[in-house]
Amino acid sequence: MANWLVKTEADVYSIEQFRRDGRTRWDCVRNYQARNYLKAMDKGDAVLIYHSNSDPRGIVGLAIVSAPAAPDETQFDKAGEYYDPKASRDAPRWFSPELKFDREFSTPIALEELKAQPELKKMVLLQRGSRLSVQPVDSKEFKAILQLRRA
DNA sequence: GCCAACGTTGGC
């Protein structure tokens, strides 16, 4: 079983909204490396939810993959912001797994707090210039992160 | 709001 981290901007799709929705298609991702990771997600994988451009920035909760990636419907919506003229039903370009809300941390694990953990030094999230919005998380790193909010 | 990093586009 693999572990992942996905970024979202709190004013676009927040953990509060995700909690209300219960489950959601993780769509609108338009980056090939991120797309490949979305396609690699398996049912049951754990996914950390990260808020960027929020105060504080950080990991705010946890989700579980409830269904593997299917074509992202937003690529076919001509009127929508995420329409991709190069995509077709026969040859979709973008894919979205379904994520199920698991929990929201009592307090976010702020970026600062993550940076302070020696065992997270190599985390993709913390690498200089890493803007990847979907990324794998090493199992040791994943455990270390959950330890930070264990009751 | 600034801007470094870096992905994407398109002319050649």
Next chain:
DNA sequence: GCCAACGTTGGC
């Protein structure tokens, strides 16, 4: 297929 121009991300 190169690479300059451009657009976006996201920390600060």
